[in-house]
Amino acid sequence: MNTEAAPFIRLRNVAKTFTRDGAEFQALSDASFDIRAGEFVCLVGPSGCGKSTLLRILAGLLPANAGSTVSIGSPADPFRPGRDVGIAFQQPLLLKWRRVLENVMLPAEILGLPMRETRERARDLLNLVGLSQAERKYPYELSGGMQQRVAIARSLVHDPKLVLMDEPFGALDALTRERMNVELLRIWEKSGKTIVLVTHGIGEAVFLGQRVVVLTAGPARMAADIPIELPPQRTLELKTSEAFGAYSRRIYGLLGMS
Ligand SMILES: Nc1ncnc2c1ncn2[C@@H]1O[C@H](COP(=O)(O)OP(=O)(O)OP(=O)(O)O)[C@@H](O)[C@H]1O
Numbered sequence: 001m002n003t004e005a006a007p008f009i010r011l012r013n014v015a016k017t018f019t020r021d022g023a024e025f026q027a028l029s030d031a032s033f034d035i036r037a038g039e040f041v042c043l044v045g046p047s048g049c050g051k052s053t054l055l056r057i058l059a060g061l062l063p064a065n066a067g068s069t070v071s072i073g074s075p076a077d078p079f080r081p082g083r084d085v086g087i088a089f090q091q092p093l094l095l096k097w098r099r100v101l102e103n104v105m106l107p108a109e110i111l112g113l114p115m116r117e118t119r120e121r122a123r124d125l126l127n128l129v130g131l132s133q134a135e136r137k138y139p140y141e142l143s144g145g146m147q148q149r150v151a152i153a154r155s156l157v158h159d160p161k162l163v164l165m166d167e168p169f170g171a172l173d174a175l176t177r178e179r180m181n182v183e184l185l186r187i188w189e190k191s192g193k194t195i196v197l198v199t200h201g202i203g204e205a206v207f208l209g210q211r212v213v214v215l216t217a218g219p220a221r222m223a224a225d226i227p228i229e230l231p232p233q234r235t236l237e238l239k240t241s242e243a244f245g246a247y248s249r250r251i252y253g254l255l256g257m258s
Pocket residue numbers: 018019020025026027045046047048049050051052053054200
């Protein structure tokens with residue numbers, strides 16, 4: 001008997017074809033990998049290789065081609081895409097007329113979850129992202145990094161099983177981005193969520209991911225699924241280590257950049 005727990009997400013031969021100007025266009029082909037519950041997986045690859053397409057398939061926003069297997073959750077604990085997914089994008093997309101706390105509460109409000117518990121949870125999350133002093137501020141009063149922290153708190157407020165992040169730090173300056181990477185790992189450890197994060201940054205993927213899935217363009221396909229065996233306590237010094245450099249070089253090589 002197989003005693004190993006079934007993965008939380010199972011992808012087999014996932015492909016997506018779009019029709020453009022009357023012709024078929026392959027945006028993603030043959031993505032096959034598993035994600036365990038609580039794992040942090042990064043998807044890395046050049047522009048147009050199908051990263052966001054894969055994220056949209058995981059979010060249940062886009063159907064994959066026939067023949068693809070996308071299985072999330074289990075029959076005993078079925079996955080409900082609208083309810084169980086939290087999303088953070090490159091732009092924080094906060095509502096400018098709502099205060100920080102009210103922005104964080106929004107997904108739970110839309111889902112009709114109880115307000116009192118939601119407010120408490122939103123406060124806990126603002127504390128987790130280091131913004132408990134800012135709950136009554138408006139988005140324009142916050143820096144870009146602070147706004148992105150609000151967006152991360154918002155993605156967690158309805159207690160989703162899966163958090164999908166599409167270049168969440170792409171709009172931030174390099175130093176804030178590095179700081180947010182460390183913060184995100186801390187938030188992930190505390191929240192125990194399964195996170196799938198899309199990035200163009202090879203260093204960012206190696207630093208954050210327990211695994212890095214490499215996608216290539218022209219044609220779009222999955223090139224590798226690499227376990228990152230670096231110490232669990234990831235500090236910025238790690239980025240100068242030999243092991244970190246070796247993982248990064250391997251991914252640059254897969255992307256034809258070395
Ligand atoms: N709805 C759609 N209809 C037609 N083509 C699409 C659609 N969505 C995406 N594409 C195309 O599929 C390809 C993959 O797009 P996708 O956004 O997944 O790439 P990406 O790797 O996330 O790129 P980037 O890093 O630039 O965001 C692109 O060529 C894109 O133009």
